[in-house]
Amino acid sequence: MESITDAIQINENDNVATALRDLQPDEAVSVKSKNDTKQIAISDLIRYGHKFSLSEIKKDEHIIKYGEVIGIASKKIKKGAHVHIHNVLSLRGRGDLENKDRIG
Amino acid sequence: MDFMGYKRTDGSAGTRNYVGVFSMVVCANEVSYRISQNVLDTACFLHQQGCCQTSIDIERVNTVLSNLAKNPNIHSLILVSLGCESSDLRRVVEEVSDSGKRIESLVIQENGGAAESVARGTLLAQKMVIEASTVRRVPCPLSDIVLGLKCGGSDTTSGLASNPALGIASDLFESRGATIVAGETTEIIGAEHLVVKKAINRTVSDQILSIVSKMEQRAMSVGTDIRGGQPTGGNIKGGLTTIEEKSLGAVIKFGNSKIREVCEYGIQPREKGLVLMDSPGREPELLTGLASAGCNLIAFTTGRGAPQGFPFIPVLKISANRNTWKKLSDHIDLDVSGIMSGTKGIEEEGERIFHELIEVAGGKRTKAETLGYVNSMDIYMTGPVI
Numbered sequence: 387m388e389s390i391t392d393a394i395q396i397n398e399n400d401n402v403a404t405a406l407r408d409l410q411p412d413e414a415v416s417v418k419s420k421n422d423t424k425q426i427a428i429s430d431l432i433r434y435g436h437k438f439s440l441s442e443i444k445k446d447e448h449i450i451k452y453g454e455v456i457g458i459a460s461k462k463i464k465k466g467a468h469v470h471i472h473n474v475l476s477l478r479g480r481g482d483l484e485n486k487d488r489i490g
Numbered sequence: 491m492d493f494m495g496y497k498r499t500d501g502s503a504g505t506r507n508y509v510g511v512f513s514m515v516v517c518a519n520e521v522s523y524r525i526s527q528n529v530l531d532t533a534c535f536l537h538q539q540g541c542c543q544t545s546i547d548i549e550r551v552n553t554v555l556s557n558l559a560k561n562p563n564i565h566s567l568i569l570v571s572l573g574c575e576s577s578d579l580r581r582v583v584e585e586v587s588d589s590g591k592r593i594e595s596l597v598i599q600e601n602g603g604a605a606e607s608v609a610r611g612t613l614l615a616q617k618m619v620i621e622a623s624t625v626r627r628v629p630c631p632l633s634d635i636v637l638g639l640k641c642g643g644s645d646t647t648s649g650l651a652s653n654p655a656l657g658i659a660s661d662l663f664e665s666r667g668a669t670i671v672a673g674e675t676t677e678i679i680g681a682e683h684l685v686v687k688k689a690i691n692r693t694v695s696d697q698i699l700s701i702v703s704k705m706e707q708r709a710m711s712v713g714t715d716i717r718g719g720q721p722t723g724g725n726i727k728g729g730l731t732t733i734e735e736k737s738l739g740a741v742i743k744f745g746n747s748k749i750r751e752v753c754e755y756g757i758q759p760r761e762k763g764l765v766l767m768d769s770p771g772r773e774p775e776l777l778t779g780l781a782s783a784g785c786n787l788i789a790f791t792t793g794r795g796a797p798q799g800f801p802f803i804p805v806l807k808i809s810a811n812r813n814t815w816k817k818l819s820d821h822i823d824l825d826v827s828g829i830m831s832g833t834k835g836i837e838e839e840g841e842r843i844f845h846e847l848i849e850v851a852g853g854k855r856t857k858a859e860t861l862g863y864v865n866s867m868d869i870y871m872t873g874p875v876i
């Protein structure tokens with residue numbers, strides 16, 4: 387898909403950006419934000435619409451998109467890595483945790 | 491600015507003019523369906539409810555059927571009953587008659603069975619459709635629009651482009667005195683702190699927090715992670731990772747108007763302007779809820795390409811995913827992918843959605859309507875089948 391940038395950072399506080407085309411591993415991509423455009427080296431295949439990290443994110447650190455918390459890192463996430471269900475946990479609707487507490 | 495609509499005696503205005511054939515209970519679905527297949531310009535409402543349920547759910551079936559019947563897009567209707575169901579035929583007939591609308595009932599067990607009922611219903615529907623066809627569209631103010639908002643098959647483009655554009659369109663309707671009904675309580679989870687800022691007062695704000703909390707507790711009560719159910723498998727493939735992320739993108743379609751009321755599922759709002767209806771996110775239940783709330787027009791954004799329409803309400807599909815537009819152009823009405831590529835602005839695409847919705851209200855057909863892909867319907871139940 388043709389686009390004027392490779393990826394977008396929606397809010398200045400976000401630590402993830404969204405790919406506006408399929409991004410290839412080891413590609414250096416331009417990330418547009420409100421104020422500037424920066425270059426980030428991508429380490430994974432990032433599909434259109436998927437997210438990657440703009441900086442290293444530690445385990446249990448918040449994932450921020452739209453300037454809001456969308457979950458926490460379940461493991462350390464390197465800069466430029468794919469950010470999705472394999473390394474992010476939701477903080478809401480976690481009936482599994484309640485269940486574990488009840489059983490435990 | 492006006493639209494061409496069907497003015498009804500109760501003051502509301504239809505964007506379509508159907509004779510309804512509504513089933514009182516799951517057991518009457520097949521007779522209802524066959525009648526509607528036999529007669530053009532009928533709209534069939536079927537569902538899986540109406541018997542062997544808690545009194546709370548049966549009460550909801552009665553309320554929703556009454557309100558669907560009162561929807562301005564229904565000129566007149568036939569209610570098809572088996573005869574022994576728990577839902578209350580007499581009550582629905584009385585409630586709808588009070589509104590001045592013609593309502594006929596057909597009871598299968600009193601009409602010689604299914605085949606005889608289909609035959610009688612067909613002949614009755616034929617007369618009613620001819621009568622309905624004499625009604626003409628007249629100019630109606632935009633304050634007669636009751637617009638339902640929905641996003642389905644969401645992906646990242648929904649939150650970035652199509653929902654913000656729909657929010658602009660929603661605000662344009664609001665500023666002209668229309669009613670806008672948003673639902674999908676599940677898709678407020680994680681974004682409620684932003685949504686309550688739009689509440690007109692403390693009562694509404696408290697109600698928003700309460701319905702979101704109850705919906706989350708309901709999902710959690712089964713002891714599993716909500717992920718996979720919400721966000722769905724398709725949402726996840728489309729790049730949405732958590733319900734928080736999905737919700738933050740979903741609530742943008744509410745626009746910047748104040749939320750004036752929180753309604754129970756399927757209840758007609760008292761207020762004009764933006765109102766919130768407590769409902770799940772799944773299409774059949776949500777679209778039915780919007781129709782029951784009195785919506786005569788529905789705007790539906792989709793990322794991955796949800797095809798659903800509703801039997802008697804036009805559902806305009808909007809996508810900002812260029813690939814979806816290319817692959818599913820027989821289902822998607824409006825392509826707003828220019829927002830994603832940066833060639834179009836959110837404001838201008840929002841205005842385009844607004845104008846297209848007015849066209850559709852005036853009779854322009856949606857793609858779902860032309861293909862007859864309009865049977866996404868069921869009533870949202872909260873208790874078990876017993």
